[in-house]
Amino acid sequence: MNKNLGFGNQTSLNKCDRDSKGRSQGVGQIFMVESTTADVYLVSSYDYKQIIGRPVVYMVVDVWSCMIVGIYVGIEGPSELGMMMAIENTVADKVEYCAELGVMISEDDWPCHYLPKYIYADRGEMESHNAGFMVRGIDVKIKNTPPYTPLKEFIEKKFRAIGLMCQEWMPGAVKKEYQKRGETDFVLEAKLTIKGFTRLLVEMVLHHNNFHYMDDYPLDKALSIDKVRPIPRELWNWGVGRNHYLKDIPLDIEGLNVLPEASVTASRNGVYFQGMYFGSEELVDQEWFVRGKSMKIKISYDKRCMNYVYIKTKDGLGFVKCHLLEKSTRFRDLSLEEIKEKQNEEKLDRSLYMLSTGLQSELELNEKLYAIVKSEEEKTCNLFDRSLQNIKRN
Numbered sequence: 001m002n003k004n005l006g007f008g009n010q011t012s013l014n015k016c017d018r019d020s021k022g023r024s025q026g027v028g029q030i031f032m033v034e035s036t037t038a039d040v041y042l043v044s045s046y047d048y049k050q051i052i053g054r055p056v057v058y059m060v061v062d063v064w065s066c067m068i069v070g071i072y073v074g075i076e077g078p079s080e081l082g083m084m085m086a087i088e089n090t091v092a093d094k095v096e097y098c099a100e101l102g103v104m105i106s107e108d109d110w111p112c113h114y115l116p117k118y119i120y121a122d123r124g125e126m127e128s129h130n131a132g133f134m135v136r137g138i139d140v141k142i143k144n145t146p147p148y149t150p151l152k153e154f155i156e157k158k159f160r161a162i163g164l165m166c167q168e169w170m171p172g173a174v175k176k177e178y179q180k181r182g183e184t185d186f187v188l189e190a191k192l193t194i195k196g197f198t199r200l201l202v203e204m205v206l207h208h209n210n211f212h213y214m215d216d217y218p219l220d221k222a223l224s225i226d227k228v229r230p231i232p233r234e235l236w237n238w239g240v241g242r243n244h245y246l247k248d249i250p251l252d253i254e255g256l257n258v259l260p261e262a263s264v265t266a267s268r269n270g271v272y273f274q275g276m277y278f279g280s281e282e283l284v285d286q287e288w289f290v291r292g293k294s295m296k297i298k299i300s301y302d303k304r305c306m307n308y309v310y311i312k313t314k315d316g317l318g319f320v321k322c323h324l325l326e327k328s329t330r331f332r333d334l335s336l337e338e339i340k341e342k343q344n345e346e347k348l349d350r351s352l353y354m355l356s357t358g359l360q361s362e363l364e365l366n367e368k369l370y371a372i373v374k375s376e377e378e379k380t381c382n383l384f385d386r387s388l389q390n391i392k393r394n
Helices: 011-021 080-091 094-100 129-137 150-161 194-211 221-225 232-240 251-258 281-285 326-331 336-380
Strands: 030-037 051-053 056-062 067-074 118-121 141-144 261-267 270-273 276-279 295-301 308-312 319-324
Touching: 030 080, 056 080, 067 080, 067 194, 067 232, 080 251, 194 232, 270 295, 270 308, 276 326, 281 319, 319 326, 326 336
Parallel strands: 030 118, 118 141
Antiparallel strands: 030 056, 056 067, 261 270, 261 295, 270 276, 276 319, 295 308, 308 319
8 A cells, every 4th residue: 555645757747837936936935725525534532432524735835945934733724814824833933833843843844934025815815804815914915816827736746746745555545446345444544643643744734844855946056056956955944045035923913913803892891702711911901801801802813722812902913911710711722623523512511401300300309309498388378367467576
């Protein structure tokens, strides 16, 4: 059984590399974003018995060097939110990001933590408030990727090149061929969580960035003189050391301005969002959580991990970080999708309990209360000499 991760024959990809580079003048001038649904089923990270569907993979590529600079894996369909998460990842410290996944690398292995001059993406996924703020707040211009162009083919073929399509050896992989009668359904073979699948993706991206030799890449005279090989990381490093278009934006500011927003209520119980409560000492000091006082506010949140929400300042260059309060800590380290699943399970469990044990216990309680009242009535049924007088003395 072939376990090749997809770095074999890449003639068609190299042609696309050549066509795409001609439209970019240097590292960081154009980052391109695209998404695809991976051919594998995943399981929940908090309950491995639950199959949660096929992940959507987002990838951000520097067009000039063919370096993959950011990724994101989510369960929701291709959307503006997933696209923003991928763009946020371009600025992330990749050493820290990989360490969170259990993959140990050095800065040289993935030296990408910048924003570009232009981002090319599908119009429908980038026409939003967040995309507009990127243009105004951190001066990144958003452009629509024209359909059926070498630029679009470029990143679509990248997906095929790094092996995101069907891998027969991967548990839960979609099997395109006819399935024999009696064989186990490939969906039921799912074993990978989002984190496990993302680790696989990271390893394939690292291999592409550091070792993929692009035979058809159009090396110009300057690259040839400096003996730069057509490998993404070598091209990237050469470009960064010369005339590049990269923007070094602090992660917290960039991330805050690409995260989704929501209108919520802040009261004495905390900041309430999606069935969870958040708070911070700074807001307590500002008397946000005073009894009888509530207000509508806007927050930003990272759906990949809901340990915090963020209240932005009006200029988008500052924020207050609010953590999960104790009554909501059961949701710590879970994604928003996982939290919703857990809340639905809790709701279902409560409904089943109320229909069975809860209802029966209420009936039994009513019988006991009725018996007590009946007993007390029998003791006093022959007492007729009563008066409303002297109740206090009695």
